[in-house]
Amino acid sequence: MNRRESLKYLAAGSIASGLLLSGCDWSNPEEVEKSLWKYKYGRTADEAAHDNSILAQRFFTTAELVLITKLAHLILPPNEIGDIEKAEVPELIEFMAKDYTPFQEPLRSGLTALNKRASSAFGSDFLSLKETNQHELLEPIAYPNEVTEELKEQASFFNLMRNLTLTGYYTSEVGIKDLGYQGNQPNVWNGVPDHVLQKHGMSYDESWMPHFLDISRRNDKAEWDENGNLLT
Amino acid sequence: MEIISSKKVYDVIIVGSGAGGGMATKVLSEAGLKVAVVEAGDYFDPANPEQQTQLKWPYESPRRGSNIHRAFGDFDALYGGWNIEGEPYTNVEGTEFDWFRARMLGGRTNHWGRISLRFGPLDFKSKSRDGIGEDWPIGYDDVKPYYDKVDKLIGVFGSKEGIYNEPDGFFLPAPKPRLHELYYKKGAEMAGVKVMPSRLSIVTKRINDERGVCFYCNQCNRSCQVYADFSAGSCLIFPAQKNGGQIDLYTGAMVREVMTDGNGRATGVSYIDKASGKDYELKGKVVVLAASACSSARILLNSKSAVHPEGLGNSSGLIGKYLHDSTGADRMGFVPALMDREIYNEDGVGGMHIYSPWWLDNKNLDFARGYHIEVWGGLGMPSYGFGFNPNDLNRFFGERVGGYGDHLRKDIRKYYGSMVGMSGRGESIARKENYCEIDPEKVDKWGIPVLRFHYTWSDEERKQARHMHDTFEEIIVNMGGIPLGDKPDKESNYGLHKPGRIIHEVGTTRMGSDPKQSVVNEFERLHDVDNVFVVDAGPFVSQADKNPTWTILALSWRTSDFIVDQFKQQNF
Numbered sequence: 098m099n100r101r102e103s104l105k106y107l108a109a110g111s112i113a114s115g116l117l118l119s120g121c122d123w124s125n126p127e128e129v130e131k132s133l134w135k136y137k138y139g140r141t142a143d144e145a146a147h148d149n150s151i152l153a154q155r156f157f158t159t160a161e162l163v164l165i166t167k168l169a170h171l172i173l174p175p176n177e178i179g180d181i182e183k184a185e186v187p188e189l190i191e192f193m194a195k196d197y198t199p200f201q202e203p204l205r206s207g208l209t210a211l212n213k214r215a216s217s218a219f220g221s222d223f224l225s226l227k228e229t230n231q232h233e234l235l236e237p238i239a240y241p242n243e244v245t246e247e248l249k250e251q252a253s254f255f256n257l258m259r260n261l262t263l264t265g266y267y268t269s270e271v272g273i274k275d276l277g278y279q280g281n282q283p284n285v286w287n288g289v290p291d292h293v294l295q296k297h298g299m300s301y302d303e304s305w306m307p308h309f310l311d312i313s314r315r316n317d318k319a320e321w322d323e324n325g326n327l328l329t
Numbered sequence: 330m331e332i333i334s335s336k337k338v339y340d341v342i343i344v345g346s347g348a349g350g351g352m353a354t355k356v357l358s359e360a361g362l363k364v365a366v367v368e369a370g371d372y373f374d375p376a377n378p379e380q381q382t383q384l385k386w387p388y389e390s391p392r393r394g395s396n397i398h399r400a401f402g403d404f405d406a407l408y409g410g411w412n413i414e415g416e417p418y419t420n421v422e423g424t425e426f427d428w429f430r431a432r433m434l435g436g437r438t439n440h441w442g443r444i445s446l447r448f449g450p451l452d453f454k455s456k457s458r459d460g461i462g463e464d465w466p467i468g469y470d471d472v473k474p475y476y477d478k479v480d481k482l483i484g485v486f487g488s489k490e491g492i493y494n495e496p497d498g499f500f501l502p503a504p505k506p507r508l509h510e511l512y513y514k515k516g517a518e519m520a521g522v523k524v525m526p527s528r529l530s531i532v533t534k535r536i537n538d539e540r541g542v543c544f545y546c547n548q549c550n551r552s553c554q555v556y557a558d559f560s561a562g563s564c565l566i567f568p569a570q571k572n573g574g575q576i577d578l579y580t581g582a583m584v585r586e587v588m589t590d591g592n593g594r595a596t597g598v599s600y601i602d603k604a605s606g607k608d609y610e611l612k613g614k615v616v617v618l619a620a621s622a623c624s625s626a627r628i629l630l631n632s633k634s635a636v637h638p639e640g641l642g643n644s645s646g647l648i649g650k651y652l653h654d655s656t657g658a659d660r661m662g663f664v665p666a667l668m669d670r671e672i673y674n675e676d677g678v679g680g681m682h683i684y685s686p687w688w689l690d691n692k693n694l695d696f697a698r699g700y701h702i703e704v705w706g707g708l709g710m711p712s713y714g715f716g717f718n719p720n721d722l723n724r725f726f727g728e729r730v731g732g733y734g735d736h737l738r739k740d741i742r743k744y745y746g747s748m749v750g751m752s753g754r755g756e757s758i759a760r761k762e763n764y765c766e767i768d769p770e771k772v773d774k775w776g777i778p779v780l781r782f783h784y785t786w787s788d789e790e791r792k793q794a795r796h797m798h799d800t801f802e803e804i805i806v807n808m809g810g811i812p813l814g815d816k817p818d819k820e821s822n823y824g825l826h827k828p829g830r831i832i833h834e835v836g837t838t839r840m841g842s843d844p845k846q847s848v849v850n851e852f853e854r855l856h857d858v859d860n861v862f863v864v865d866a867g868p869f870v871s872q873a874d875k876n877p878t879w880t881i882l883a884l885s886w887r888t889s890d891f892i893v894d895q896f897k898q899q900n901f
Contacts, residue, residue, distance in 0.1 A: 272711070301505060
């Protein structure tokens, strides 16, 4: 499927609902295209069609998504590097609920149950509560080994929310920066830095050193003698 | 049914484009033969930006790379998997086998672990050693010259160790171990387990002018855009095309059967063009099957004729029999000394920099064959699943598990890179009772009869897996670590993965000198038909605890030389 076909496909579907969260201006074709083709990772045509059909549907209501966003913020508050909205965590949860449908029921019923608890404890829905009251509702469901029998389901919902929130954050651009991951770029590996080796009381065996790559000669074409000894 | 027949007669038709098919394509075309390569999947080139997954970030996938659709996640290069829509297979009740198939040019070589081990002298003669299974009709000395050529052509890093059953080759230099690998080395050596540099087909040093040199992104499973890892497309088929080989590539072409004449000799293959659904026939003087062990067996069993009523080359009744996969069991440990690590770029090559070859003598053990240990861990790139149960390990310190708020950041940072895992991959025993056959009831979406599997593990494999887990625990404890999860018990087969899960299935067109006891001869030619060869892992008599690829490549080259020689003698 090429871009034009894909756009046509989306236009025929329920465009506006699907990507609401990205704040995309749907009257601006350039922006639509940018939003749609954000995901490029070597997909096959079938895979792209599947992804686009998921993106064009909507599962959660606006109210549910606002609650998901709030919960995700409580699970991982913003810091100077990033927050769960920059990490597009709500978009991921919306996508996953459609892509992996066993998530739908526990997430939806968990949100409903949370609002019910808010209502019976404080006479209001969760979002309208002061943060201290919100914390009071989360405390009994946030520690899986300390949960009472009647809150087991709420606790497993919260566990799922925490997992999706954290995985969404740490697989995002800001989350990867926050973690400090240094890789996924062309470089040359020349072993563990010396000071790290020292800190761990480790060293490279002298007897192993001849086996290792001399990085300055890695572009010299390999040649061997007849016994397999590398000459270059 | 309308069949569209080509007038062209190829010298050789090769079915499949993975390790075996890729090597046959290169050797046969470079000898001047006219070759057709028939691949069931799509065209694939890791240098094509539209198909590249290498160096992508997790957020470039809307599911952050999770494995809901591709078996090993969105960024893994492989098209296909254990379940393919419209291409079912079945299991005999009470048995299980998960069948993995690639559907792309280059096949599974686009995403494999690049673990490139030669079989040793003992591996070809197992029965002589322990009385179990069967010897190959050839030995290490027959294959050694081809292993040498494969090393030099494709490139494999490693170290010369002088171990009798782990033969050395022509190695490129090895990368230095990562930090967790040094911990593993320490723990393993304390347990008396040999540790040495890995042997992976990744170009750490320039091998020719066509291929790039590894730039250490750790993503060989995504297939390398500079061709610094071995994939059959980028290292065999593309170079053969560039060298002027007469190669016609048919992709999206699902082979139905090998066509034969009234004398039972092969005349070509019939295939379905997946895009149009139309049937085609290609004519060839020789047919080389390299569709993977079970797919080649399926094609042969489906190629029935008056001369070959039980399937082509199946007078022994052994096609499909002796199917065996590697054994596999895994364990992970938590190493507190690796908490709160300093973060640096630790990607390295794709896969482990060190490993443990089989280090014991089975004479002193209660199971027949050995296994090697692969190691994993380190400061890897987050992907879907990272951050799940972020502080479960708090329980080892009497701290609360779970919660919410900024402390989760600290927890994640604290435990990042503190886990070390081990995977045992071992030799199973080839048994006649483990087989694939044609299911008389079921066809795939093109109407081709599908395979039915019958596979069970025996005590040999179960006892081996138990030994793996004893070893893993000892090594983890020696590293100052804590083994995670429960040690699997007898009820769970000691953690042995289901058959087919290690994706080393071999043995379905067994090699031998006696036509009653085997399907192909020592040059991988059907005993029954002189112009059909099988160059995938089907001919393996046993699979050792070594990954099959390097031996597939060496044998395919050897067989291709034989075919060229037969053409020179005008026997085809």
